[in-house]
Amino acid sequence: MPTSSSFTSLPSQVRALRCILCGAETLDPWAWSCDSCGPDSRMDVCYHPSGDLRERVAQRPFDQWRYRELLPLPEGAELPPIQVGGSPLSEAPRLAQALGLRRVWLKDDGRNPSASLKDRPSAMAVVLAAAAGSERVVCASTGNAASSLACLAASMGLPATIFVPQRAPAPKLAQLRIFGARVLRVAADYDTTWELCQRIATRRPWFNRNCAVNPYLVEGKKTVSLELADRLREQIPAWVAVSVGDGCTYAAVVKGLEEAHAAGFIPFVPRVLGVQAEGAQPLVRALEGDGRLELRSAETIADSIAVGHPRNFQKALDAARRNEGRFLAVSDAQILQGMRDGARLAGIFAEPAAAATVAGVAEARRRGILGSQDEVAILVTGNGLKDTATALTAVEGPEDVPADEAEIERRLAG
Ligand SMILES: Cc1ncc(COP(=O)(O)O)c(C=O)c1O
Numbered sequence: 001m002p003t004s005s006s007f008t009s010l011p012s013q014v015r016a017l018r019c020i021l022c023g024a025e026t027l028d029p030w031a032w033s034c035d036s037c038g039p040d041s042r043m044d045v046c047y048h049p050s051g052d053l054r055e056r057v058a059q060r061p062f063d064q065w066r067y068r069e070l071l072p073l074p075e076g077a078e079l080p081p082i083q084v085g086g087s088p089l090s091e092a093p094r095l096a097q098a099l100g101l102r103r104v105w106l107k108d109d110g111r112n113p114s115a116s117l118k119d120r121p122s123a124m125a126v127v128l129a130a131a132a133g134s135e136r137v138v139c140a141s142t143g144n145a146a147s148s149l150a151c152l153a154a155s156m157g158l159p160a161t162i163f164v165p166q167r168a169p170a171p172k173l174a175q176l177r178i179f180g181a182r183v184l185r186v187a188a189d190y191d192t193t194w195e196l197c198q199r200i201a202t203r204r205p206w207f208n209r210n211c212a213v214n215p216y217l218v219e220g221k222k223t224v225s226l227e228l229a230d231r232l233r234e235q236i237p238a239w240v241a242v243s244v245g246d247g248c249t250y251a252a253v254v255k256g257l258e259e260a261h262a263a264g265f266i267p268f269v270p271r272v273l274g275v276q277a278e279g280a281q282p283l284v285r286a287l288e289g290d291g292r293l294e295l296r297s298a299e300t301i302a303d304s305i306a307v308g309h310p311r312n313f314q315k316a317l318d319a320a321r322r323n324e325g326r327f328l329a330v331s332d333a334q335i336l337q338g339m340r341d342g343a344r345l346a347g348i349f350a351e352p353a354a355a356a357t358v359a360g361v362a363e364a365r366r367r368g369i370l371g372s373q374d375e376v377a378i379l380v381t382g383n384g385l386k387d388t389a390t391a392l393t394a395v396e397g398p399e400d401v402p403a404d405e406a407e408i409e410r411r412l413a414g
Pocket residue numbers: 116117118142143144145243244245246247248249250304305351353354381382
């Protein structure tokens with residue numbers, strides 16, 4: 001926890017932090033768990049009613065700070081100088097046709113500064129860390145949260161220490177190093193790495209960006225829903241789809257849609273389809289079973305969602321129940337197909353964890369969860385260039401040809 005701070009009280013638009021287990025509220029901005037429910041409990045940020053925001057935001061830039069009435073921004077807080085959010089939304093008619101759906105939109109959050117949706121919560125983190133006078137920001141991550149924190153911290157001149165598991169792909173490591181973060185690569189999986197980081201960070205005056213404990217990060221993530229709602233308004237589809245690892249993003253997407261509805265942007269709250277990998281599907285099992293978390297090791301090519309112990313399990317589960325959302329799992333083969341489909345039918349190169357969402361929508365259609373008249377917005381949470389090694393396993397290699405014009409002509413004719 002920081003020592004000197006201009007972030008000693010909740011910003012005026014925030015009503016309270018509320019325990020997700022017992023509902024107890026606090027005005028202490030640093031109470032990240034509930035006194036009654038213990039250190040494993042989690043808090044949610046609650047706002048004063050904003051009223052209809054449609055007119056109020058209309059003249060503001062299209063980035064994630066556009067919705068400041070619904071963000072825990074301290075008065076006069078310094079914002080990162082690079083654009084976060086405001087990601088492009090496009091319709092994908094050929095993908096819709098291939099999936100057997102009426103309409104599909106892709107919101108490409110791979111077009112953020114470090115190429116994933118995680119730039120949204122990382123931006124929230126560095127703004128609060130700077131306001132709090134923290135000496136350093138820290139997180140453990142499968143890769144994207146780390147690279148985004150390194151990027152955003154660099155943009156604000158804040159030092160960052162990052163814990164990554166052994167399997168973090170090389171491009172994500174390259175991002176961390178080039179942005180100048182101190183990187184501790186732990187000889188273990190993500191779950192162990194997370195535990196270590198948590199214990200070490202708690203002992204220091206560092207700002208902890210771990211989404212599962214820091215209640216403010218969901219607030220950054222939810223802006224993807226606010227933007228979607230703001231752009232589509234009455235056209236908002238009945239379904240939004242997103243992939244799920246720790247569950248933080250899922251909970252955030254639901255919260256954002258609920259708040260967008262309350263703020264007048266959309267006429268109803270869409271249902272949210274959560275997609276996991278077959279080798280890492282604790283939330284699917286919990287929702288299909290008795291709601292209890294069963295810990296298993298995780299195995300999937302989609303490194304960003306290779307999570308056996310989801311740290312935002314309860315928030316995601318509560319959100320899915322409130323939302324009447326659905327969860328399903330897809331195989332690695334389906335994820336590779338999702339990568340090809342997104343790229344070839346819509347021109348969007350998604351990393352495996354993001355392509356899992358395309359695959360999940362296809363699977364939902366096959367199972368009849370989605371019908372031919374349904375419309376879906378797919379959140380593309382990370383860019384394919386973050387893991388080219390996996391992408392290359394989804395495709396045939398190039399055709400090697402000699403530097404011989406006649407021979408190339410012969411092959412082209414063949
Ligand atoms: C590209 C991508 N998609 C989806 C997710 C899942 O988000 P969460 O762990 O919050 O469930 C992540 C998390 O790292 C991610 O990087």
